[in-house]
Amino acid sequence: MKIYTKTGDDGRTGILGSGRLFKDDLRIEAYGTVDELNAALGVARALGLDEAADSLVGRLQNDLFLLGSALADPNPTGPYHSIIKADHTTALEQLIDALETEVAPLTQFILPGGAATAAQIHLARTICRRAERRVIALARHPGEDVPSALIIYLNRLSDLLFVLARVVNRRAGIDEIVWRGA
Template sequence: MKIYTKTGDDGLTGILGSKRLRKDDARIEAYGTVDELNAAVGMARAMKLPPEQDELAARLQDELFTLGAALADPDPQGRFHNQIDDGHVAGLEAAIDAMTEELAPMRTFILPGGSPAAAQIHVARTICRRAERLTVHLANLPDEDVPTPLLIYLNRLSDLLFVLARTVNHREGVADVPWISKK
C-alpha cells in the first residue's frame, strides 16, 4: 500500500465522516496543532525522561491522539466527538498536584530551559497554548461544536507541561532558569 493517496492534492482533506475541508480550515488547524503537540511530547520522551515522567508523557500522547480524533469528528453524536471528558481533566489535575508536592515554591517567573528534556517540554507547552487558542477559535465559529472538556483539557495540559518541565529539571538535578527583571 502506498502512503500517498493524491486525494489532498486539491488542497482539501478528509475528516471523520464523509466531509472534506480545506487544509487551512479552523478545524484542520486545531487538530493539526494537537498533532504537532503530540510530536513535541514524543521528542521530549526521546530525550529519556525519568521513568515516572515518561509514563505520564506516554499517557499524554495517547490522550492527545484521542483529542485530535475528537476535533476531527465534528458530529456531536460521532464516535470520537466526546471522548475527552471531565475524567481526563481530573487526571491532569491529579498529576499536577502530585508533581507540585516535590517542587520548591516558585519565587520568580521561570524561563523555558534547564535540561534538554525540560526545554523540549517547554516547547510542547507553547504549542499546547497555540492548540488551545485555535480550538477556542474553532469553538466560537458559527455551526461548529467543540465539547467544553476539550478546551478545559488543553488549558490544564499547558499547566501540567509547565510543572512537568520543572519536575524533570528537579529530577535531573538541573535548576530552573529564573527570569530576572532588568528593572
C-alpha cells in the first residue's frame, strides 16, 4: 500500500463514514491538533522518560488516538463518536492525585523547563490546551455534535501533563524554575 493516495490533492480529506472535508475545517483542525499533541508526547518518550512515566505517556497516547477517532466520527451514532467516556477522565484525576504526592504543593508560578523530557511535556501541555480550544470551537459551531466528554478529558489531561512535568523534573533531581515576576 502506498502512503500517498492523491485523494487530498484537492484540499479535502476523508473522515469516518463517507464524508470528505476541507483540510482547514474545524473538525480537521481539532483532530489534527490532537494528533500534534500525540506526536509531542512521542518526542517526550523518545527523549527517555523513566519506565513509569513512559508507560503512563504510552497509555495517554492510546487515549489520544481514541479521542482523535471520536473527532473524526461526526455521526452521533457512529462507532467512535462517543468512545471517550467519563471513566477516561476519572482515570486522569486518579493519576493526578497519585502524582501530586511526589511534588511539593505549588506556592508560586513555575516556568516550563528543567529536564528536556519535562520541558517537552510542558510543550505537550500547551498543545493540549490548544487542542481543547479547537474542540470547543468545533462544539460551538452550528450543526456539529461533539461529546462534552472530549472537552472535559482534554481539560483534565492538560492538568495531568503539568503535574507530570513537575514529577519528571523531581525524579531527575532538577529544581523547578520559579517565575520571578515583573
